[in-house]
Amino acid sequence: MEAMGAPGAGLAIALENLFPPLPSEVILPLAGxxxxxxxxELWAALLWTTIxxxxxxxxxxxxxxxxxxxxLIAIAAKLPLVKISDIEKTEAWFAKHGNKAVFFGRMIPIFRxxxxxxxxxxRMPQRTFLLLTTLGSAIWNTIFVLAGYHLGENWEEVTDFVSVYSKGVLVLVVLGLIGFLIFRATRPGGGKRRASSGQGSDNG
Incomplete structure (x- = not known):
């Protein structure tokens, strides 16, 4: 942080998005x-981490x-226990809840x-995606940068709290995945995939 300053903190957060094992719960309070x-400068830490x-x-x-x-459909077709209808349902869900998912997803580990x-x-409109991502990221980043700023030498206390939160999210994701696999494997016809007339189309 001392060597690279606020732009370095921003670079670290950009890499954290691409490589989730880099922990934002360490980078952000450390910047604070x-x-x-x-x-x-505090404003620089907030600005660059959001960028x-x-x-x-x-x-x-x-x-x-x-x-x-x-x-995506071609990949799904090769995966065991995955149907084309799973993709279609996900698309329908995202069409209905995509804005909320992008905004609140920026505050949830893994989903970030x-x-x-x-x-x-x-192909969510880029302006919409940028606006929602900026707002959600600014809220998440501000909370943890300010926490590190006010905690001072005790900034690592933030990581303990977020670690519990992150592990809780991970457990829910794993349980949900296991539940889906068990349901699909035990459901009659679970291994079959129905043909999709929309398989050759592209929403983009």
Whole structure:
């Protein structure tokens, strides 16, 4: 933080979007603590970390856009226990709840990165995606940067709290995935995939 300053914190957050193992719950409060020592401006820490969040999210948005619906369906067709109808249901859900998913997803570990991909696949309007991503990221970043700023030398207490939160989200994701696999494997005809007339179309 001292060597690279606020732009370095922004770069670290951008990379955190692309490589989730890099923990934002460490980077953000550490940036706040560094600001509390006068080694960077608080407003700069908030600005650059939010810019980093948006840059990383946009990179994943374009991964989804380049992937496209046709390739996504082709991949799904090769996965065991996955049906084309699963993709169609996900598309329908995202069409209805996509704005809320992008906004609140920026505040949920794991989904912070992943939510950008379906937004790109579905070609959510870029202005909408940028606005929602910026707002959600600014809220998340501000909370943790300010926490580190006010906690000072005790900034690591923030990581303990977020670690519990992150592990809770991960457990829910794993349980949900296991539940889906068990349901699909035990359901009659669970291994069959129905043909989709829309398989050759592209929403993009």
């Amino acid at each position: 603590f560094t600001a509390s020592r006068g080694e960077m 980093g969040s948006v840059v990383g999210a946009m990179a994943l948005y374009w991964v989804g856009a380049l992937l496209g619906r046709d390739r 990165s992943l939510i950008s991909v379906p937004a790109g696949v579905e």
